[in-house]
């Protein structure tokens with residue numbers, strides 16, 4: 027039942043009920059996006075607007091079709107597309123806009139919807155970092171023509187891997203369906219590695235500060251037991267065009283988290299509120315897009331010397347490096363020019379990735395952990 031089983035259909039039904047739309051499942055968010063871009067007949071000579079300050083796999087999924095990802099600057103208060111900048115970037119070649127709810131902070135959906143309607147192009151909501159629940163935010167995942175979901179290991183919910191396209195357009199749904207029907211299975215070894223991942227990390231976590239924890243992970247990595255999040259090709263702007271099925275085992279894991287979505291989101295809301303209170307108490311500036319009712323995937327702050335603070339905390343076994351620093355197309359090891367980004371194109375995104383320091387809100391992070399983290403941050407800020 028690792029490859030096939032009832033979990034796939036159960037998960038699809040649960041998502042269909044939530045979004046009241048067609049649901050297509052793939053083995054990752056990047057493959058889901060590629061399937062959507064292909065289904066929209068976007069290719070050579072076309073442009074798709076994405077924000078600077080994104081994960082490399084998003085522009086990769088556009089570039090692999092032959093289309094050009096056009097990077098647009100962000101609003102630093104939402105870390106999402108700036109609608110004014112979008113207006114100036116639109117050309118007759120623009121075939122879609124992807125708006126990313128970065129770390130769960132809502133993108134300016136109303137403005138972007140209006141721009142898309144004016145230009146008769148689809149709006150794709152990238153909900154990799156947030157899946158709204160009964161407590162909101164209400165318009166997230168409900169405004170775009172399409173919604174992209176990821177069930178990767180650090181996403182809103184995790185199946186270790188996985189992704190979905192939610193489609194409100196039946197004309198396009200038929201084409202995505204055909205692509206989903208033609209997907210390939212992962213090998214059993216690949217699924218084994220995916221299933222071992224949470225186990226191996228759980229074993230190593232208590233020892234991570236000691237050499238033994240790091241050595242254990244290194245050994246797992248040498249034995250190729252740890253699935254990598256990004257391949258070397260992906261970091262240099264290339265994505266494989268092959269699409270894979272969401273393994274039933276990963277669908278089961280993602281479904282089990284999806285059925286607990288409210289509980290997981292409430293935990294994230296509790297930590298979001300805690301960090302907000304701490305920012306108010308200590309006079310740390312807050313991004314205006316952050317509200318206390320948001321189930322943030324992480325809590326971003328802008329601080330001077332963010333990288334120095336991260337390095338200093340690392341020496342205390344507090345690991346805040348999350349791949350979303352130091353580069354507008356993340357992670358830092360990506361060469362942005364391989365995707366056509368030139369230094370200085372999007373200055374606010376460039377500032378943001380240098381100044382950002384993000385605090386964890388994931389289900390494994392307790393309030394006690396958050397208190398300890400804030401205490402350590404206070405020490406850093408006084409130095």
Ligand SMILES: Cc1ncc(COP(=O)(O)O)c(C=O)c1O
Nearest residue numbers: 054055056081154176177178189
């Ligand atoms: C904003 C965003 N969208 C989409 C994706 C793609 O998700 P996946 O890792 O499942 O391919 C990512 C992955 O990091 C992401 O951060």
